[in-house]
Amino acid sequence: MRQRHGVTAVILVLAVCGGAILLLVAGEVVAVGWPELGAGFRAGPADLRPELFNTLYMVGAALVLSVPPGLLAALWRTEERAPRILEDVASLLSSLPSVTIGLGLFVLLIATSGWPFSRAAGIVALTAMNLPWMTAASIPVLRQVGESRRQASLALGASVWATVVRVVVPEALPGLVAVAAVGAARLVGEAAALLFTAGVNAPARFSWSPWAPGATLAIRLFRVGTESLHPDARAMAGAAGIVLLLFTLVLLGVAGVLQRYLRRRAGIVDGTEGRFGR
Amino acid sequence: MSEEVILETDDLSVAYYSQTALRRVSLSVPAGTVMAVIGPSGCGKSTLLRVMNRLAERSPGARITGAVYLHGENILARDTDLSHLRRRVGMVFQQPNPFPFSIFDNVAYGPRLLGERRHEVLRDTVERSLRQANLWDEVRGKLRRPALSLSGGQQQRLCLARALAVGPEVLLMDEPTASLDPVSTARTEELIEGLKHRYTIVLVTHNLQQAARVSDYTAFLDRGTLVETGPTPVIFTAPRERRTEDYLTGRLEG
Numbered sequence: 398m399r400q401r402h403g404v405t406a407v408i409l410v411l412a413v414c415g416g417a418i419l420l421l422v423a424g425e426v427v428a429v430g431w432p433e434l435g436a437g438f439r440a441g442p443a444d445l446r447p448e449l450f451n452t453l454y455m456v457g458a459a460l461v462l463s464v465p466p467g468l469l470a471a472l473w474r475t476e477e478r479a480p481r482i483l484e485d486v487a488s489l490l491s492s493l494p495s496v497t498i499g500l501g502l503f504v505l506l507i508a509t510s511g512w513p514f515s516r517a518a519g520i521v522a523l524t525a526m527n528l529p530w531m532t533a534a535s536i537p538v539l540r541q542v543g544e545s546r547r548q549a550s551l552a553l554g555a556s557v558w559a560t561v562v563r564v565v566v567p568e569a570l571p572g573l574v575a576v577a578a579v580g581a582a583r584l585v586g587e588a589a590a591l592l593f594t595a596g597v598n599a600p601a602r603f604s605w606s607p608w609a610p611g612a613t614l615a616i617r618l619f620r621v622g623t624e625s626l627h628p629d630a631r632a633m634a635g636a637a638g639i640v641l642l643l644f645t646l647v648l649l650g651v652a653g654v655l656q657r658y659l660r661r662r663a664g665i666v667d668g669t670e671g672r673f674g675r
Numbered sequence: 676m677s678e679e680v681i682l683e684t685d686d687l688s689v690a691y692y693s694q695t696a697l698r699r700v701s702l703s704v705p706a707g708t709v710m711a712v713i714g715p716s717g718c719g720k721s722t723l724l725r726v727m728n729r730l731a732e733r734s735p736g737a738r739i740t741g742a743v744y745l746h747g748e749n750i751l752a753r754d755t756d757l758s759h760l761r762r763r764v765g766m767v768f769q770q771p772n773p774f775p776f777s778i779f780d781n782v783a784y785g786p787r788l789l790g791e792r793r794h795e796v797l798r799d800t801v802e803r804s805l806r807q808a809n810l811w812d813e814v815r816g817k818l819r820r821p822a823l824s825l826s827g828g829q830q831q832r833l834c835l836a837r838a839l840a841v842g843p844e845v846l847l848m849d850e851p852t853a854s855l856d857p858v859s860t861a862r863t864e865e866l867i868e869g870l871k872h873r874y875t876i877v878l879v880t881h882n883l884q885q886a887a888r889v890s891d892y893t894a895f896l897d898r899g900t901l902v903e904t905g906p907t908p909v910i911f912t913a914p915r916e917r918r919t920e921d922y923l924t925g926r927l928e929g
């Protein structure tokens with residue numbers, strides 16, 4: 398008992414320290430970037446809008462390309478008992494440093510196949526990052542769905558597929574939303590996989606083309622913060638940081654609200670009991 | 676009573692990996708009767724039920740040999756249409772397991788799977804099924820409430836209504852009252868008596884009085900083997916086997 402208290406205390410202290418460091422960093426970013434934030438939304442060298450658009454474009458496309466197949470792969474494993482290796486490979490790939498994905502795709506797409514540094518190459522990199530994450534992280538969420546409800550559905554004559562659509566996914570949806578949101582947040586903040594694929598430039602003029610250069614907010618933050626010779630470089634990086642932070646907060650906030658709504662709609666509170674109890 | 680046999684197992688054996696759960700069980704269930712399956716826990720009662728609607732094969736490592744005939748047709752055959760089989764052989768589980776949907780959507784689940792979309796038809800089916808399950812009077816006007824807001828006994832009757840809504844011929848009930856209070860248990864037993872004219876019921880129970888009260892036939896399983904089966908009054912008053920007698924008089928350890 399006493400030992401458990403000790404462990405709890407240590408975890409608490411670490412959590413407080415971690416939270417404090419995060420707040421300090423965030424505060425520093427806000428303090429540095431604040432003066433340039435307005436300039437970020439006007440034409441000029443500090444304009445952030447091309448990078449903001451690139452981030453939305455590429456993360457959006459990568460989610461469309463990776464969420465459905467990742468979920469299907471996870472369902473294949475949990476509902477159809479696909480071989481364990483699928484799960485192992487997905488976890489392995491999702492824990493690979495993203496820079497290796499960036500370098501691998503640089504060799505494959507850009508050095509070998511002659512693609513430009515572009516949104517398209519960036520989308521491939523982000524998809525390659527998110528697909529294993531979506532698969533690996535959805536599997537435990539799907540396993541949470543009670544076997545008793547699966548059996549109830551099957552016993553009524555439902556096929557495995559109908560059971561997935563009508564029982565498993567609806568019940569797992571709040572958790573799946575969380576998985577997708579964290580995946581999206583990872584992509585929004587990703588720089589290493591994009592440096593060698595999407596490149597470090599944003600298009601000078603607005604364009605929908607997938608072949609336009611694909612620098613995102615995270616890339617800009619990195620690039621301007623480390624290499625730019627502009628006198629306001631630090632502030633410009635800070636402004637990108639603020640937008641990035643806000644973007645991520647809004648993303649996770651929306652996901653949280655959606656999750657709560659889905660849970661309430663299903664009459665599930667904390668995943669198990671009915672709203673009015675037994 | 677010499678009825679037509681609707682469901683029959685022939686030399687049925689089931690093992691989970693290397694552990695045997697059923698050993699060469701041959702059992703006939705006459706149509707329109709209640710067959711109670713009794714025996715100490717772990718003797719294979721649930722396994723026997725779960726073979727009859729082919730849910731057992733979902734368990735990892737399950738190996739099933741022998742045959743199970745429904746109207747003379749072997750349902751263990753490879754080409755059996757599982758959806759069709761499970762609509763003919765419904766199941767009520769030990770723990771009530773309603774879906775986290777409304778009461779209406781729970782009962783309408785099976786008909787909707789069959790493609791029924793017309794609201795009037797669904798409403799009629801839902802009402803009829805809830806009436807059959809003796810739940811209608813308690814939930815009329817509240818069909819949009821979440822099923823999980825019902826009490827345990829009501830949830831179990833909802834699960835019964837849900838099973839009845841697909842029009843089964845056979846109902847498998849796995850200790851349906853094990854998690855219920857005495858009042859709900861009594862209601863469920865009444866319900867079973869009312870249902871047996873229209874359905875054939877295989878009722879697993881480890882409540883011997885329940886078996887004696889509601890069943891026409893009783894099968895006694897012990898450690899995976901079918902020790903004895905026959906008309907319930909005979910099994911309870913004049914069993915042929917020593918092991919049956921020991922169990923009925925409480926002399927067999929669980």
Ligand SMILES: Nc1ncnc2c1ncn2[C@@H]1O[C@H](COP(=O)(O)OP(=O)(O)O)[C@@H](O)[C@H]1O
Nearest residue numbers: 691696715716717718719720721722723734735
């Ligand atoms: N899914 C399973 N995996 C492995 N063993 C199982 C499984 N289900 C049941 N068993 C074993 O098979 C035997 C019979 O179980 P069961 O049919 O549940 O008995 P009962 O319902 O009479 O208590 C028990 O020894 C049990 O441990």
Ligand SMILES: [Mg+2]
Nearest residue numbers: 720721722849
């Ligand atoms: Mg059992």
